[in-house]
Amino acid sequence: MTRTKKYEPVILDRSDLLAVENPARYTGGEWNMTIKDDVLNQIDATGETQYVRFAFCFPDVYEIGMSNLALRILYHVLNLCPYVWCERAFSPWTDMDHILREKKIPLFSLESKTKLADFDILGFTLQYELCYTNVFQMLDLAGIPLLSSERSEEDPIIVAGGPVVFNIEPMADCFDLVMIGEGEEMILELMALMKKYKDSKQTQNRMSKEDFLLLAEKIEGVYVPSFFTVTYADDQTISSIEANRKGIKNRVSKRIILDMDAASYPTDMIVPNTRVIHDRAYLELFRGCIRGCRFCQAGFIYRPVRERSVNTLCEQGVALERNTGYDEMGMLSLSTSDYSELAELTDKLLAAYEGHHTSLSLPSMRVDSFSLELTQKVSSTRKSGLTFAPEAGTQRLRDVINKGITEEDILSSLELAFEGGWNSVKLYFMLGLPTETIEDVIGIAELVRKIEKLYYEIGRRTNSRMRKLELTVSTSMFIPKPFTPFQWEKQDSLEELTKKQMILRDRLRSKNIKYIWHDLDTSIWEVVIARGDRRLGAVLLDGYRAGNIFDAWDECFSLKKWMPILEKHGLSHAFYATRQRRDNEILPWDHIDCKVKKSYLLAERDRAYQAIVTPSCRENCQGCGAAVFGGGVCYESK
Amino acid sequence: MNQSERDLEMTRLPHQTGYIYRLRFSRSGSLAYIGHLDLMRTFERAFRRSGLCLMHSQGYNPRPIMVFALPLGVGIESDRDYLDVSFVLNLAVQDILSAVRPCLPPDLSIISGWQTQESKGSIMALVSAATYRLEAPGIVCAIKSLLQKEEIIVKKKSKGQIRSLDIRPLILDAIAKDPIKEDDITVVVLAGSHENLRPDLLLSALVEYAGYSQDLAANCRVIRTGLFAGVYPNLKTFEELDKIC
Numbered sequence: 046m047t048r049t050k051k052y053e054p055v056i057l058d059r060s061d062l063l064a065v066e067n068p069a070r071y072t073g074g075e076w077n078m079t080i081k082d083d084v085l086n087q088i089d090a091t092g093e094t095q096y097v098r099f100a101f102c103f104p105d106v107y108e109i110g111m112s113n114l115a116l117r118i119l120y121h122v123l124n125l126c127p128y129v130w131c132e133r134a135f136s137p138w139t140d141m142d143h144i145l146r147e148k149k150i151p152l153f154s155l156e157s158k159t160k161l162a163d164f165d166i167l168g169f170t171l172q173y174e175l176c177y178t179n180v181f182q183m184l185d186l187a188g189i190p191l192l193s194s195e196r197s198e199e200d201p202i203i204v205a206g207g208p209v210v211f212n213i214e215p216m217a218d219c220f221d222l223v224m225i226g227e228g229e230e231m232i233l234e235l236m237a238l239m240k241k242y243k244d245s246k247q248t249q250n251r252m253s254k255e256d257f258l259l260l261a262e263k264i265e266g267v268y269v270p271s272f273f274t275v276t277y278a279d280d281q282t283i284s285s286i287e288a289n290r291k292g293i294k295n296r297v298s299k300r301i302i303l304d305m306d307a308a309s310y311p312t313d314m315i316v317p318n319t320r321v322i323h324d325r326a327y328l329e330l331f332r333g334c335i336r337g338c339r340f341c342q343a344g345f346i347y348r349p350v351r352e353r354s355v356n357t358l359c360e361q362g363v364a365l366e367r368n369t370g371y372d373e374m375g376m377l378s379l380s381t382s383d384y385s386e387l388a389e390l391t392d393k394l395l396a397a398y399e400g401h402h403t404s405l406s407l408p409s410m411r412v413d414s415f416s417l418e419l420t421q422k423v424s425s426t427r428k429s430g431l432t433f434a435p436e437a438g439t440q441r442l443r444d445v446i447n448k449g450i451t452e453e454d455i456l457s458s459l460e461l462a463f464e465g466g467w468n469s470v471k472l473y474f475m476l477g478l479p480t481e482t483i484e485d486v487i488g489i490a491e492l493v494r495k496i497e498k499l500y501y502e503i504g505r506r507t508n509s510r511m512r513k514l515e516l517t518v519s520t521s522m523f524i525p526k527p528f529t530p531f532q533w534e535k536q537d538s539l540e541e542l543t544k545k546q547m548i549l550r551d552r553l554r555s556k557n558i559k560y561i562w563h564d565l566d567t568s569i570w571e572v573v574i575a576r577g578d579r580r581l582g583a584v585l586l587d588g589y590r591a592g593n594i595f596d597a598w599d600e601c602f603s604l605k606k607w608m609p610i611l612e613k614h615g616l617s618h619a620f621y622a623t624r625q626r627r628d629n630e631i632l633p634w635d636h637i638d639c640k641v642k643k644s645y646l647l648a649e650r651d652r653a654y655q656a657i658v659t660p661s662c663r664e665n666c667q668g669c670g671a672a673v674f675g676g677g678v679c680y681e682s683k
Numbered sequence: 684m685n686q687s688e689r690d691l692e693m694t695r696l697p698h699q700t701g702y703i704y705r706l707r708f709s710r711s712g713s714l715a716y717i718g719h720l721d722l723m724r725t726f727e728r729a730f731r732r733s734g735l736c737l738m739h740s741q742g743y744n745p746r747p748i749m750v751f752a753l754p755l756g757v758g759i760e761s762d763r764d765y766l767d768v769s770f771v772l773n774l775a776v777q778d779i780l781s782a783v784r785p786c787l788p789p790d791l792s793i794i795s796g797w798q799t800q801e802s803k804g805s806i807m808a809l810v811s812a813a814t815y816r817l818e819a820p821g822i823v824c825a826i827k828s829l830l831q832k833e834e835i836i837v838k839k840k841s842k843g844q845i846r847s848l849d850i851r852p853l854i855l856d857a858i859a860k861d862p863i864k865e866d867d868i869t870v871v872v873l874a875g876s877h878e879n880l881r882p883d884l885l886l887s888a889l890v891e892y893a894g895y896s897q898d899l900a901a902n903c904r905v906i907r908t909g910l911f912a913g914v915y916p917n918l919k920t921f922e923e924l925d926k927i928c
Contacts, residue, residue, distance in 0.1 A: 060901030062716055063758045069721065074713025076728070076788040316728055318714060318788065319721045370728030370786070401731075402739055402747075 052088045054158035055150060065140040069319035070107035073133075073155030076316040077368070079120070080156055081130040097239045099123055099131040100154050100164040100201075104171070104179035105597065107135045111315070112323035114377060115170045115207060115228070121311035122229050129236050132156035132164075136179045137186065139595065145186050152186035161187035165243055166202045168232075169220075171209035174574040175567065175597035177216055180205075181589040184219075191586065193221050193271055198254050202239070206232075210268075211299075211346050212527040212634040215574055215581035217270035221254070222261055224268075225637055226299030226346075227332070229308055231266045238264070262293060266300030269293075273636060275579050281620055283578060283631040298638045299346070303676040305331065305353040312364035316371065325373035325406065326365040328358050330390070334379035335662040335678060337669075338436070339447045339653050340478065342526035343379055345646075346639045348669065349677030350383075350662060355390045362394050366403055374398075375406045382411045382419075383661075391423055408432075413454065417461050430469035430515070431462055437478060438488030444656040445480050447649075452492065459496055463503045469515040470496070476545045477523040477537035479653065486545045490552035493518055497557055514557040520549065522568035526575055527634045528641065530649035533626040536572045539565060566604035567596070573611070573621040578633035584614050642670040700748060701738030701769035704779060705799040705806065705921060711760045712790035719754035725788065730768065732786035735779065738769035752806045752910050752921075753813065753874055756881060761907040762816075765921050767799065767806050797927045806921070809912040812855065813874035815882050816867065819903035823859045823868045825895040830857055835888050850888060853880035855915045869908060871915070 062068035087094040101120055103110030110116060116133070123131035132154035137145060145152065151160040161167060161183070169180055181191050184203070190196045193203065205213060206224040213223050224231050238260055245252040262269045272293050278284040288295055302308045314326055333350035334343065362374055374394065378384060391405060405423040410416040410432075420431070435455055437443045443450065459470065474489050497516060504511035522542060525534040537545070546562050553560040574581065587610045595601035611618060626632065628647060645667070652659060659667060662678045672679035710722070717725070727747050730737050739745035748769040755761055770779070776796050784793055817826070829835065835851045856871040872880040882905045889895035911918035 058902055059758060059904065060898065063901065068716040068757065069713070072713035072716050074788060074790050076725075076732075076786075078789075316788075318717050318725055320724070367732065367734070370731035372727075372731065400736070402737075402745055 051092060052085045052157070052159075055153035055160055056158065057150070061141075061144050061148075064144065066138060067108075067319060069317075070135065071137070071141060071155070072318075073158070075318055076370075077313050078156055078315055079124040079131070081124075084130050085157060095128065095244075097129045097166065097236055097243055098159070098164045099129055099236070100134050100161050100167045101131050102134045102161075102167050102169045102180075102183055104136050104169060104176040104183055105595075106138050107317075108319070108321040110135045111317050111321045113170065113172060114327060114329060115172075117311050117314050117327075118309075119168070119170075119206075119228055119232060120315070121313070122232065122309050123236065125309065126233060126236055128240050130156075132159070134161055134167075134183065136176075136183055136595070139601070142182065142186070142594070151188055152183055162189055162201065164201050166204060166239060169203070169205045169207075171205055171207040171213075171216075173597055174209055174215075174571055175602070176209075177574065177585050178589045178594045178596055180216065180219060181586065182594045185589075191589075192218050194218065196221075196254075202254070202257070204235075208343065208346060211342070211637055211639060212576065213268075213270065214275075214579050214633040215577040215585055217273075217579045218582040220270060222258060222267055222269045224300070225266050225297055226639075227302050228300075229302055231264060231300045234264045235261060235267065259290070265298065268297040268637065275633075277578075277580075281616075282627075283633060283635075286631065286633075286636045296636050296638045299640065301347075301351070301674055302332075303351065303674060305329075305351050306357045310361055312361050313368050314365065316369050323375060324371075325375045326369045326371040327375040327377045328362055328365070329353065330358065330376055330378040330381065330384045330387075332378075333677065335383055336380060336449065337447055337649070337659055337661065339445070339530040339649055340436075340475065340523060340526075342529050345528045345641050345669075347379070348639075348641055348662075348671035349674060349679045351677040352385060355386050355393065358390055359393045359397065363397050366398065366401070372401075372403050373406055374403065375408065377408070379409060380411065381407050381409045382413070382416050383663075387419065388415075391419060395423065411450070413458050417458060417465065421465065430471055430517075431459075431467055432471045432473070433459075434473040435492065436473065436475050437481075437485060438474065438490070438492050439485045441656050442478060442481060442485045442488070444658050445653045446475075446478055447653070447659055449658055449661070452495075455492070456495065456499060459499060460503065463500050463511075464507065468500075468512045469517075471517045471519065472496075474518065474520045475523045476520050476549075477542055479523075479531055479534045481523075481537075481545075483545075483548065486548050487552065489518070489520070490549055493553060493558060497555065500557075516555075516558045517561060518549075518553055518558060519561040519563070520546065521563040522565065524568055524572045524575060527632070528639050528646070530646045530653055532576070532632065532646065533628065533630075533650065535625045536569075536622045538623055539569055542568075564599045564602070567599060567602050569618070569622065570596070570602070570604055570607055573618060576633065577621060580614065580616060584610050584616065587613070640670050640673055645669045700801055701771050702773045703767050703769050703799050703801055704776065704796050705765055705767050705925065706796040707794045707921070708764050708766065709760075709762050709792050709794060710755070710764070710790060714788065714790040715755075715760045716757060718757050719751070722755065723749060723751065725791065726766065726768075729783060729786045729788070729791075733782040735774070735782055736771040738771050750806055753810050753879075755907065756883065759815075759882060759905045759907055763794075763909050764907060765806055765910060795922075795927075797922075797925060799925055807876060809921075809924070810875035810910055811873065811877075811913060812871060812911040812915055812918050813907060814869050814871050814909040814911075815885075816869045816906040816908045817882070817886075817903055818867050818906075819899050820866050821895070821899070822889075822903060823865050825889050825893040826857050826868050826870065829889055829893040830854065832892055835892055837884050837888050837891070839884060848884075850880055850884055853878055854885070871918075873915075874910065 084094045084096045123129050134154050153160050184191050202221050204222050205220045206228050210223045242252050242257045258269050261267050272290050274289045276285045331352040333347040335350050436448045500514045525531045737747040750767045752765040834849045836847050838845050839848045853873045859868045886900040890897050890900050913919045
């Protein structure tokens, strides 16, 4: 591939921009976007630049990508680096995809409209498995070969990060290297090496891509998939995963940021010109979660819990509001009410925003009176809906998944909420959890009915005219994920899951209840990819070639198109989805180390079978292994 | 209540409205591709970043008091648009301009501004005409031939229904500044809440009635170059209306 020798931005025709849904997805030009004129001047003058050019790629549409915190943080961290310019690129929606292909327009960055093939490195953040085909889409539209082995020394280095990369095996052949864990420090170490690699190309001692990867592999947290060889046994399971270069680490440990107050955080976030999914500024209260719900991958891979101090958050909150002009500040974490000084933080922020018409949003709250009071205090406007996630309908099953709430917790906090005037409640449940029986499914309907009854009882008791109750019940499918105690579990078959949905539909017919069920087809496929191995790489590639993109979108996803491709490659859905793994089976992600010990996950799995609840990290440390990092909640009381 | 009374009512609130400033702004590039609501939000955030205190409406869901003269369609640039915004404090215009200008995204500019009185009426209700500059190969000829027609019936989507509309009476004039140039013409059309001609309707009429190429029409650059009050041909700019020169 020949490189552009002058700065030539990709310009879309007005007619093309007006032919697609929301053209602002492709125009950039937002407040706080970083433009490094120096780079463009260098290119105009000499045809090259000394800077490392990084394209941060999000394999979904702009509105979703711009709501992602990883993008915000790493964009900021990379652009602070004096020899790097990080720009952004997103998946073009299907309408723009057609135009780009038809007119042979290469995919470009939003900042300088430079075609992606001209960058030194493309970094993908992978937030969900079903975005894999969009990685292919972006590379393909950029004119970059899709597989690592097909790319030349002149092509950009293709890297990935994000929660999904804890099992990146299905995409192992695509990425040159993968960053496991939190990226702020790791990515700068990689950039320093990248700069050396780029500079070396101007000298007699040119580094090869292999040289570069061998050095990159030395960075803690960096995983080079091509440096490992996987072999399979006759029963299709993995027989070995081995490093195929000398001096390569046998297991790749995840990286984390230990000191959250010292970590760089963007208070100059980009403000999109068009409405995005989470159209607000956000503060990150902490990483990790003390709860350890057994189905939740985030609860294990982000261990240990590390909090930001109230002071740091207040400083960041004040600066963010001033620098962005947003009138809403989101408090992000996996479980906001577990932040140890939440009341103090919200009081201080509300005081700082006094008279500014700025509100706080508190997602991921647990159900209790404290949370309700807080929600009431921070919402300056009308009462919006409350969201509860009991996840399971019976106490037994809630104990199995270690969701440490009881029916009494749910009902007593809803009583408070209803008395306080709330009339809109959303309830989230999962179907197909390990050990689930029909009684557990019926339990969901019974709990919902109890809540419905409670609402009108309160009306009678307080003699007040109640507004119409709006109960929204939503069920999603349990998907066993790597690095959870349920990583060995089977998923229910399509028939079983359909039957369970039907049972609920029949029992949730009421004018007060709206039952929303998650599309089964995407779950049936996600489970294959989430625990997949390298053999799925060819399946994904074929699927992409057959036109599958935006698999995370129900309107685009087609299970019918995927299944024959899986079979064509001699693989079966049953093997990946509905098969219980042996305890000692080599799992595709066994060479990745998230520092929660496998023995701990197995012990948790056994406690699940016995419906024994495990206390939170703050209550009673269970020695999961995450203490090796030497910080966070593991050392709070020590 | 007719439309103009309704427009008036939207800004004439029964309580204090703060100090109203009329700002002239322009947009181009990436900002031309957002819709009206997005543009409102973009301005609101820029004002908030400036640190100036916006006057908010009262009630359940307080919103900043901002009124735009006429929404800009997606894809339309502007040299001369107006919005009224209320601030809590009585500030010198220069202070407002120098506070807000550094807070605007690239491609959005505030050209000038002045303090105005609410009693002069909502800016939305005052707008009666607009000028659009159209830039595309051969557009001058096409517009001139279109204007020969007695009537120009186009299909217009309105409230979910498609109805026919004669847009000929909505076109007041067409001016080609440079008689040699074939690709640059300014049209004067009725605009505002009573009768309004959107440039995309004009462009589709060019294709239908003047044999103009669909592709050229779709790529025609459209720039709103003026908004006026009064009755044609006695149109007044908002600067003239408020005696600002």
